[in-house]
Amino acid sequence: MADWTKEHILAHILTLKDRSTPEKVEQFFDDLAPNYDKIVVTAGYFGPSVTSTLLQKYVTSKEARLMDIASGTGLVGECLANSGYTNIDAVDGSALSIEEARKKNVYTNLYVQWLGGDNKLNIENDTYDAIVCTGAFAFNQLKSDVFPDLIRVTKPGGYILINMRTQWLELEASYAEGKLEGDMVKLENDGKWKLVEKHDHEADDSALNLVTFIHKVC
Numbered sequence: 001m002a003d004w005t006k007e008h009i010l011a012h013i014l015t016l017k018d019r020s021t022p023e024k025v026e027q028f029f030d031d032l033a034p035n036y037d038k039i040v041v042t043a044g045y046f047g048p049s050v051t052s053t054l055l056q057k058y059v060t061s062k063e064a065r066l067m068d069i070a071s072g073t074g075l076v077g078e079c080l081a082n083s084g085y086t087n088i089d090a091v092d093g094s095a096l097s098i099e100e101a102r103k104k105n106v107y108t109n110l111y112v113q114w115l116g117g118d119n120k121l122n123i124e125n126d127t128y129d130a131i132v133c134t135g136a137f138a139f140n141q142l143k144s145d146v147f148p149d150l151i152r153v154t155k156p157g158g159y160i161l162i163n164m165r166t167q168w169l170e171l172e173a174s175y176a177e178g179k180l181e182g183d184m185v186k187l188e189n190d191g192k193w194k195l196v197e198k199h200d201h202e203a204d205d206s207a208l209n210l211v212t213f214i215h216k217v218c
């Protein structure tokens, strides 16, 4: 697997479309976990560094309490730690990815949990100064039903940064035709959060373009 080409990796990621249960998605990422860090470099993935750069515009205290939602093997935590953040928690549905993340020694608390539906974070209200989520709004992964729980655990005035591949906004059926962004707007209209930035990041290969939504919690 470590010798896969970029095309092979991107094609493999598309097979997530057929993994319609949490167990199948967890298995996919458990299988990738030992090689994930190497293969995403080959695939030209730069999500974690974009997340870290954008977060620094909004969260200036390096002691801020952060949660890395769907942390995977901890590449985002590593970027955040390299930027000076010292208080980062992680949650992911893939136990083997969390094991890899633990080895990086950049997280305070790590949780294995699939999020969505009735699965809520076992975290008190108003705990975090910011939440980041990178690369997990994609085929059969996080859905807009997690937004209320993310808002619940974020302090009023805190930030929720969601960074995803732009193409999933159309390719994932539950986000398509403006549904994901529409659900964000509904929460804004209900006074739960406010969009402070929508950032487009263009890659050499347009399939890897990223969009980042940064909301401030009310």
Ligand SMILES: C[S@@+](CC[C@H](N)C(=O)[O-])C[C@H]1O[C@@H](n2cnc3c(N)ncnc32)[C@H](O)[C@@H]1O
Pocket (backbone or CB within 6 Å): 025, 026, 029, 047, 048, 069, 070, 071, 072, 073, 074, 075, 076, 091, 092, 093, 094, 097, 113, 114, 115, 116, 133, 134, 135, 136, 140, 141, 142, 143
């Ligand atoms: C493409 S990886 C991204 C990992 C990391 N954030 C990064 O940028 O390298 C997606 C991760 O999201 C996790 N994930 C996807 N859907 C999830 C869900 N509903 N609940 C918890 N974890 C989920 C997967 O297990 C996987 O580790």
